[in-house]
Amino acid sequence: MAAGDHIKVRRAGGLYTHHGIDMGDGTVVHFSGEPLRMKDAVVCRIEMADFLQGGQARVVDHGGAALAAEAVMKNAEAMLGMRDYHPIFNNCEHFASYCKTGLRESRQVRRAAKAAAAVAVTALVMGAQFAAAGAAKRAHTGKDRKKNA
Numbered sequence: 001m002a003a004g005d006h007i008k009v010r011r012a013g014g015l016y017t018h019h020g021i022d023m024g025d026g027t028v029v030h031f032s033g034e035p036l037r038m039k040d041a042v043v044c045r046i047e048m049a050d051f052l053q054g055g056q057a058r059v060v061d062h063g064g065a066a067l068a069a070e071a072v073m074k075n076a077e078a079m080l081g082m083r084d085y086h087p088i089f090n091n092c093e094h095f096a097s098y099c100k101t102g103l104r105e106s107r108q109v110r111r112a113a114k115a116a117a118a119v120a121v122t123a124l125v126m127g128a129q130f131a132a133a134g135a136a137k138r139a140h141t142g143k144d145r146k147k148n149a
Helices: 048-052 069-078 092-101 107-148
Strands: 006-011 016-022 027-031 043-047
Touching: 006 092, 016 048, 016 069, 016 092, 027 048, 027 069, 027 092, 043 048, 069 092
Parallel strands: none
Antiparallel strands: 006 016, 016 027, 027 043
């Protein structure tokens, strides 16, 4: 890891990842929004050990979209004290991604949205299949009644 890196650490047994910017001096700037404490969330600078909470940091690769380390750290410092945390539209990953690339994005949110869309489509398809099967059964039962009458 190096100064200006966008880093992440797994939380809640891998249920989600928490993101921040490595400042190169043993501290991390991050959006402190944790589950159940979102209204108190603020961009702040903390010790690396406090950020990691016993986990292992991994560097997020942004490829060619990454800004220079100095610009990344300047972005992070400029946002110290910022609030307005939102788990879907303005979370710790949006913050770190913005600092690193100038773009607010969250791969976690995108993946969750895709998964929710897949579940919704599956439910619609299954519902349509059940409805069609029920209609076919009712039509067939109606024909049998007419034959027996």
